[in-house]
Amino acid sequence: AQTVTQSQPEMSVQEAETVTLSCTYDTSESDYYLFWYKQPPSRQMILVIRQEAYKQQNATENRFSVNFQKAAKSFSLKISDSQLGDAAMYFCAYRNSGNTPLVFGKGTRLSVIA
Amino acid sequence: EPEVTQTPSHQVTQMGQEVILRCVPISNHLYFYWYRQILGQKVEFLVSFYNNEISEKSEIFDDQFSVERPDGSNFTLKIRSTKLEDSAMYFCASREGTSGTRGTQYFGPGTRLLVL
Numbered sequence: 001a002q003t004v005t006q007s008q009p010e011m012s013v014q015e016a017e018t019v020t021l022s023c024t025y026d027t028s029e030s031d032y033y034l035f036w037y038k039q040p041p042s043r044q045m046i047l048v049i050r051q052e053a054y055k056q057q058n059a060t061e062n063r064f065s066v067n068f069q070k071a072a073k074s075f076s077l078k079i080s081d082s083q084l085g086d087a088a089m090y091f092c093a094y095r096n097s098g099n100t101p102l103v104f105g106k107g108t109r110l111s112v113i114a
Numbered sequence: 115e116p117e118v119t120q121t122p123s124h125q126v127t128q129m130g131q132e133v134i135l136r137c138v139p140i141s142n143h144l145y146f147y148w149y150r151q152i153l154g155q156k157v158e159f160l161v162s163f164y165n166n167e168i169s170e171k172s173e174i175f176d177d178q179f180s181v182e183r184p185d186g187s188n189f190t191l192k193i194r195s196t197k198l199e200d201s202a203m204y205f206c207a208s209r210e211g212t213s214g215t216r217g218t219q220y221f222g223p224g225t226r227l228l229v230l
Contacts, residue, residue, distance in 0.1 A: 033217060043203055043220035045157070090159060095217070099145055099169050101159040102207075102219060 002027045006105035013082045014113050020067075021077045021108045023092030031097040034068065034075045039089040039107070046092070051075065070086075070100050087112045116140040118222035120206050125227045134174055135191045135225045137206030138171075146189045147207040147219060148181065150174070157205065163189065196229045 003026045013019035025034070036048040051059045051068050058066050063083075067076045079086055092105040119138045127133050148160040161181055162169040168181065181194045189208075192201055203226050207208050207219040 035218070042181075043151075043226070044222070044223045045205060045207075047218060048219065050218055093157075095219075097217075099162065100150075100165055101147060101162055101170060101172075102157075103159070104157040106156045 002029075002096070002103050003092050004091050004092050004103050004105035006108050007089075008108045009106070010109045010111070012111040012113055013079070015084060016081045017082055018078060019082055019110065020061045021079075021090050021092075021110065023105055024078070025075065025092075027094065027096075029096050030034075033095045033097070034066075034067070035093040035095070035102070036064070036075075036077045037091045037093060038086075039091060043090075045091070049077065061106050064094070069072055077100075082112050084112050084114060086090045086110060118206055118208055118220050120204075120222035120225050122225060122227075123223065126230065129198060129229055130195050133193050133196055133227065135193075135204050135206075135227070137189045137191070137208075137222055138187050139189055139208030140210070140220060141187070143208035143220075144212050145169075145209045145219075146183070147209075148191045149205045149221075150202040151205065151224075152199075152202045159194065160191070160204075170218065171214045193227075196227075198229050201227060201229045 001091045032053045034051045038046045049061045063080045089107045091107045093102040121136045122170045146163040149156045161175045193208040203224045206222040209219045
């Protein structure tokens with residue numbers, strides 16, 4: 001079974017600085033998808049960014065970008081120019097191709113310091 | 115922008131009672147999911163649903179749980195006889211397809227269930 005590991009339970013960053021959240025995963029599949037979801041205190045799950053494993057180019061969404069290292073099975077999230085509204089729990093998630101559910105990591109709680 | 119909606123936002127029930135959690139997926143989506151998150155823990159998959167039947171279920175999804183799509187819009191999760199350990203946030207998610215951007219799951223705001 002696939003597993004997702006987030007080794008940083010908590011991280012903090014100064015406002016306007018850059019922070020990187022780590023995620024590794026274990027799979028024997030070659031075709032899969034990776035996601036980062038943000039969960040603010042309201043506990044809603046908000047999609048931040050997605051990456052298809054067959055794409056070599058790292059995904060980018062405004063201030064959010066990923067460093068996808070397929071051989072190392074690593075999928076880190078970089079948040080640039082951090083804002084107070086970025087403070088939340090961040091979950092890394094994996095999904096095989098086809099009709100398969102998401103497998104989540106345990107999350108990283110990000111604090112943004114003004 | 116279309117959203118997944120869930121009702122109620124909060125539900126308090128007595129142990130042993132039945133609860134029904136409701137979800138309205140995004141209208142052109144075909145794949146539906148329920149996940150749960152016990153406070154302070156990671157999100158866990160419960161069940162997936164496609165073409166009016168269960169596609170996959172986890173070991174958590176035992177005989178106390180059932181899902182239904184009673185009409186063209188609603189997707190429900192029923193817990194027949196709630197236990198204290200069923201207290202959690204329950205998320206509904208849906209997606210349009212399985213590949214590319216259509217394979218992205220979008221989550222509802224969740225139902226916070228408290229079993230006393």
